[in-house]
Amino acid sequence: xxxxxxxxxxxxxxxxxxxxxxxxxxxxxxxxxxxxxxxxxxxxxxxxxxxxxxxxxxxxxxxxxxxxxxxxxxxxxxxxxxxxxxxxxxxxxxxxxxxxxxxxxxxxxxxxxxx
Amino acid sequence: xxxxxxxxxxxxxxxxxxxxxxxxxxxxxxxxxxxxxxxxxxxxxxxxxxxxxxxxxxxxxxxxxxxxxxxxxxxxxxxxxxxxxxxxxxxxxxxxxxxxxxxxxxxxxxxxxx
Numbered sequence: 001x002x003x004x005x006x007x008x009x010x011x012x013x014x015x016x017x018x019x020x021x022x023x024x025x026x027x028x029x030x031x032x033x034x035x036x037x038x039x040x041x042x043x044x045x046x047x048x049x050x051x052x053x054x055x056x057x058x059x060x061x062x063x064x065x066x067x068x069x070x071x072x073x074x075x076x077x078x079x080x081x082x083x084x085x086x087x088x089x090x091x092x093x094x095x096x097x098x099x100x101x102x103x104x105x106x107x108x109x110x111x112x113x114x115x
Numbered sequence: 116x117x118x119x120x121x122x123x124x125x126x127x128x129x130x131x132x133x134x135x136x137x138x139x140x141x142x143x144x145x146x147x148x149x150x151x152x153x154x155x156x157x158x159x160x161x162x163x164x165x166x167x168x169x170x171x172x173x174x175x176x177x178x179x180x181x182x183x184x185x186x187x188x189x190x191x192x193x194x195x196x197x198x199x200x201x202x203x204x205x206x207x208x209x210x211x212x213x214x215x216x217x218x219x220x221x222x223x224x225x226x227x228x229x
Binding site for chain 1: 146147149151156157159160161164166167171204206208215216217219220221222
């Protein structure tokens with residue numbers, strides 16, 4: 001099973017709402033990633049978790065709060081977002097960061113619209 | 116700072132043509148270079164991964180090459196089909212960042228006409 005699942009597929013939220021994105025994988029991968037992708041742009045890395053610990057935070061605003069409860073699950077908690085945060089949010093996983101022969105497996109993404 | 120550039124930004128070809136997509140990067144200190152495919156509104160699918168010590172990788176009609184010294188990679192697609200229509204992204208995994216931080220090019224949007 002080489003699948004990364006993400007829920008929900010679509011999300012509409014107001015600027016005062018609190019919501020969460022969920023990502024799950026059962027491939028035994030120990031690295032998980034959150035990316036943000038705006039229309040017609042490449043994905044931009046937000047966070048990396050390695051062995052359930054946050055290893056990279058790409059200076060993301062605090063209104064985005066990641067959480068890795070266990071090795072299979074990754075959440076992204078959203079609070080007080082701005083309309084410019086509307087984007088496709090992609091989750092990915094890999095066996096281990098820094099393993100040069102291993103790729104990242106991406107989920108289908110959550111399309112977020114902030115009103 | 117690593118920069119990844121893809122040329123062309125968009126490409127339209129008739130079915131059956133062989134085609135080449137180009138990717139260049141500015142810093143050769145990489146673990147690997149990867150090619151991904153993305154369909155509109157979808158996630159990324161890994162096509163090929165070339166480790167820094169390798170020169171090329173092949174999968175079916177796809178062949179990717181890597182020249183680390185010149186900072187270039189090409190993705191060759193043989194006998195293109197309408198189902199190949201998608202955006203193709205190349206990405207490098209730098210050695211400076213504990214691994215796992217992919218830096219993407221802007222992508223090439225490919226359209227294969229029947």
